[in-house]
Amino acid sequence: MGLSNHLHDVSGDSLPLLLLAAAASSIAYLRSLLLRLLPLSSSPVDAEHDIEPSVGSGLAGLVVLADHLASNRPFPFLSCPSEGEDRRPECAVCLCGLADGDRVRRLPCRHVFHGECLDGWLRQLNLSCPLCRSQLAAPELRAVVDRRIGAELVSWLSHY
Known part of the structure; x- marks a missing residue:
């Protein structure tokens, strides 16, 4: 009953989609981790909005x-x-x-x-x-x- 019994359900054509899904999941996890680790402002919506352009x-x-x-x-x-400017x-x-x-x-x-x-x-x-x-x-x-x-x-x- 283990994993080996279910592997025949995955065709070779599905592998790129599985890799893409795994990559997307990893990116979403890293983004949520980053948002959690960064100092938040008083309102969570503002903090996420401020982070968005840099992430x-x-x-x-x-x-x-x-x-x-x-x-x-x-x-x-x-x-x-400039004239009159010493700075x-x-x-x-x-x-x-x-x-x-x-x-x-x-x-x-x-x-x-x-x-x-x-x-x-x-x-x-x-x-x-x-x-x-x-x-x-x-x-x-x-x-x-x-x-x-x-x-x-x-x-x-x-x-x-």
């Missing part, structure tokens, strides 16, 4: 992040002092001033940070600007990447 489609976010980092290499900072711009991650020659990265929102500071921020899978919280990539781009990954996954699974 969203994790794989699509990672692909967008990799593309952004590949096309946005650190460059030397050069200050342009140096600051890196919002380390709160230190940006000096001429510092290696910096610029996000699509035009905020500039030390390259190492921003890399550390992004390494923690924060897919938004540390200063204004605007998303690293537009939702439309993430949706396109999400569809592409889905199509590639279906194509890959169809070989099994």
Whole structure:
């Protein structure tokens, strides 16, 4: 009566669907675990809504992040002092001033940070600007990447 008696019910064509179901179940479990471990605000609905953009489609976010980092290499900072302004711009991650020659990265929102500071921020899978919280990539781009990954996954699974 064990498991071996029920294995003949599973055809070879069902294996990709079973793998996909197992992967979806694992992702749902990890997401619920993440939501449970993160500090919650006073209202659970707000906490989940705030987490959604950063968790969203994790794989699509990672692909967008990799593309952004590949096309946005650190460059030397050069200050342009405004008239009557003595203050140096600051890196919002380390709160230190940006000096001429510092290696910096610029996000699509035009905020500039030390390259190492921003890399550390992004390494923690924060897919938004540390200063204004605007998303690293537009939702439309993430949706396109999400569809592409889905199509590639279906194509890959169809070989099994």
